[in-house]
Amino acid sequence: MVFLDLILPGKSGIEVLEDLRSVAPKTRVVIITAVDQAEIDRRLSGKSVHAILRKPFSYGDFKTLMISLS
Secondary structure, eight states, rough: EEESSSSSSSSSHHHHHHHHHOOOOOOOOEEEEEEESHHHHHHHHOOOOOEEEEEEHHHHHHHHHHHHHH
């Protein structure tokens, strides 16, 4: 499982996700972001993301996500 932020130095999280999909297409990916929901949902459509965890998030949010992915 990969936890991937969308705002990264040098390369966007979307670009990293596309690179990851080309070498490990079955890897579970959870996007972590504080970016506007509608824009992110549009950009991630069809990229096989398992979940989006929105910042700020609590330990409870993280725990619920991990339980749902197990």
